[in-house]
Amino acid sequence: MEIQVLMVDDxxxxxxGYKSILSFNPHGYKLNTVAAYSCEAAYNAIIxxxxxxEIVFLDLxxxxxxxxxxxxxxxxxxxxxxxxxxxxxxVLTSHSESIVLFKLLNDxxxxxxxxxxxxxxxxxTAAFDSIVRGExxxxxxxxxHQKSWxxxxxxxxxxxxxxxxxxxxGVKTKSLPDLLHLSxxxxxxxxxxxxxxxxxxxxxxxxxxREARRQGLL
Numbered sequence: 001m002e003i004q005v006l007m008v009d010d011x012x013x014x015x016x017g018y019k020s021i022l023s024f025n026p027h028g029y030k031l032n033t034v035a036a037y038s039c040e041a042a043y044n045a046i047i048x049x050x051x052x053x054e055i056v057f058l059d060l061x062x063x064x065x066x067x068x069x070x071x072x073x074x075x076x077x078x079x080x081x082x083x084x085x086x087x088x089x090x091v092l093t094s095h096s097e098s099i100v101l102f103k104l105l106n107d108x109x110x111x112x113x114x115x116x117x118x119x120x121x122x123x124x125t126a127a128f129d130s131i132v133r134g135e136x137x138x139x140x141x142x143x144x145h146q147k148s149w150x151x152x153x154x155x156x157x158x159x160x161x162x163x164x165x166x167x168x169x170g171v172k173t174k175s176l177p178d179l180l181h182l183s184x185x186x187x188x189x190x191x192x193x194x195x196x197x198x199x200x201x202x203x204x205x206x207x208x209x210r211e212a213r214r215q216g217l218l
Contacts, residue, residue: 003132004051005033006080008042008073009059009092018057021121027129039065042076046083053084055131058110060093077108088131092116098145099161099217105142107158115141145216160190167205168218 007015015035022031034049036042039062046053058073058080070076073091080087090112091104104113111131118139119127127137138146162180171179176187195203198211212218 001028002030002032003054005031005055005057006036006042006045006049006053007033007057008036008062008076009057010037010062012037014059018124021124022128025125025128027132029128029132038063039068039070039072039076042073043068043070043079046076046079049084053080053087055090055128056080056084056087057090057092060091060095074104074108077110088112090114090127090131090137096141097218099164099212101142101145103158103161105138111135112137113142114139117141160194163187163190163194164208164212164217168209168212173205 007018009015009018012035015033015037019031019033022029034045034053036045042058042062043065058076060073062073062076064071070079073093077089077091080089088111089108091108091110092114093100093104094116095101096115096117101113101115104110112127114124114127114137118141123139127139130137159180159182163176166176166179167173173187173191174184176182177184180187182190191205191208194208195201198208198215200207200211209218
C-alpha cells in the first residue's frame, strides 16, 4: 500500500529518522515522502503538490514565512486542511505543557498528537498504523493531561490560555492589550478570574505562573 506523506521538521536528521523507522513497518506500507524544513518550504509543498498528501507530519517549531503570516507548524494546519482536506495530520512536538497540548487538540483536532519525549520506534509505527486506519492516536503525556482538562476547563478559555502562555514567555501585562486586542480592564478581569480559579487571593504574575506550573498547565 503506497501512502503519500509530507514530513515537516526543521531538523533534516529527524525526518530521515522518521522515514527510516516507518520504512520497516510490519504493515506493508510504502511511503512516498516529501520533506520540508521550514514554513515556506512546507507551504510551497502543500499548495503545489501533484498528488494529495494522505498523511502530514508537522513539527510546531519551524523557521517562519512572514510573507504568508506563517510562524509555526500550527499555522500550517489550516493550509493543509484547505488544499488537502482528506489528509490526516500528525503533530509531533517537544512541547509537553498541558495548555499547549489542549490548544492543539481543541482548536485543530489533529488525528495524531505525539510529544517527542514519549515515543520510540514502536510507538511511532503504532501511531502511523492507527491513523492510516482512521483512528486517532495520542501519546502518553497527552492522555495524562486529558484527564485533568475537564476540571480546569474554566481556565482553558482561549483568551485565558493566551494570557498564561504570553506571561510564561515573559510578556509584560502592559503589552497584552496590543497582542490580544482586548482592553486592559478586560485583561485585568480575566487575570482576576484566573487567580480565583487558582485559589490566589492576591499575587503577581509570577504567582499566577507558579500556580499554573504547579497544576501542570505550563
